Amino acid sequence: MTEHSKEDRYQQRQQKIKAQVDARIDQANIERGQILVITGNGKGKSTAGFGVITRATGHGQRCAVAQFIKGNWACGERNLLSQHGVPFYVMATGFTWETQNKDSDTQAAQVVWQNCKQLLTDESIDVVLLDEMTYMVNFGYIDLEELCQALSQRPAHQSVVITGRACHRRLLEIADTVSEVKNVKHGFEAGLKARQGIDW
Secondary structure, three states: OOHHHHHHHHHHHHHHHHHHHHHHHHHOOOOOOOEEEEEOOOOOHHHHHHHHHHHHHHOOOOEEEEEOOOOOOOOHHHHHHHHHOOOEEEOOOOOHHHHOOHHHHHHHHHHHHHHHHHHOOOOOOOEEEEEOHHHHHHOOOOOHHHHHHHHHOOOOOOEEEEEOOOOOHHHHHHOOEEEEOOOOOOHHHHOOOOOOOOOO
């Protein structure tokens, strides 16, 4: 086979792929906000969620972030995004194995959740990140039915990103897009200390 005929066959394959992709793009004509779930046992769920917020902010959209579980330590994403007008609502109690107090954790989660409910009715907000929300549902700090109702009644254009492990099946069902981050290998298991700018 000559180089010319190889190039022709390659071009034909690419044209066929392009036609298939173009057809799928033409069929995707529903215009509304989305619910995205990023779950799984691997590292990078919050990072992916912040990537969506950064992208939307870069396009001039108004975004907001609620951080559950996380403590008061420095947060690179918060340092950056707050400079661009993105408000943060932080539970700020730290991990539940550190606090070891369900009542105070529930109260702290509820304070942030009240802010979230306002965000989920705010027509001016385009994208909301509910970081580590799956834990709040699984631990019973936030009622699943109340969350689902708030999500279903949010402004039609508003998108919501939910992160965390072991996402409840109800949230998986109502989500438009679900991504699962798989843990293949993690430096912490080999004794690597969490690194600023990489892990937090």
